[in-house]
Amino acid sequence: MANIVENVMFAGKSTSDVFEAAKVALPKAGFEVWKLRDIAWMVLGKGKINDLPADGNVMVMAGGLVNVSVGGEGISDADLRAAAQKIIAALKETVK
Secondary structure (H helix, E strand, O other), X not given: OEEEXXXXXXXXXXXXXXXXXXXXXXXXXXXXEEEEEHHXXXXXXXXXXXXEEEEEEEEEOXXXXXXXXXXXXXXXXXXXXXXXXXXXXXXXXXXX
């Protein structure tokens, strides 16, 4: 399964604020939230890219670092990276 990881900083934002925003941002980016790992500040999502099943996950770390990973079998790196950028854009739009 192909997988890409993008990192983005949300300096000055609380971990809980970014985590709450991730719960909203994943659906905005086309991924259904299927599991939350509150203690680890992780939002796990499932969706489709080019009609193929894909995972889209957001992990928020203390200090404002956010890890966005997108993966799926048979999906090009370019399409995975585009999906990750869509999640990041939704996060930036949503975080307060």
